[in-house]
Amino acid sequence: MGAKEEILNKIQILVTNHFSDPQEAFNFFDENGDGKLKKSEVVALLKQAEISGFIRGMVANKLIEGYDTSGDELIDWEEFKAAIAKIKVA
Structure with a gap:
């Protein structure tokens, strides 16, 4: 399991x-x-998911980059729902 999959698994x-x-x-x-x-x-959220403090900020940036479809650098409910749906499939 790669780092990305491990992080998404912890969030799930x-x-x-x-x-x-x-x-x-x-x-x-x-x-x-x-x-x-x-x-x-x-x-x-990442802290609660037990993502290492060393990489938490970078991971947060990547999650926002990857799932922020509106471009406001925030994750709204629809974007969060889409991210969770992708995690469940992964």
Whole structure:
């Protein structure tokens, strides 16, 4: 398993084991309730998923780059849902 797959697997485990559904996970990490995850909120998610602190910032940037289809450098609910759907397939 490559590093990307390992990270996505840890995120899937976090969402599956600690939340009733992806919406609950999204709402939990959306600290300010604006309907979007900013980088610091993605980093908090990665921390909970036990992603190494050494690479957490880089991984957050890559996740935002990869799943931010609106180009606002944030992850909204639709983008989060799409990311979770890809993780489940991976």
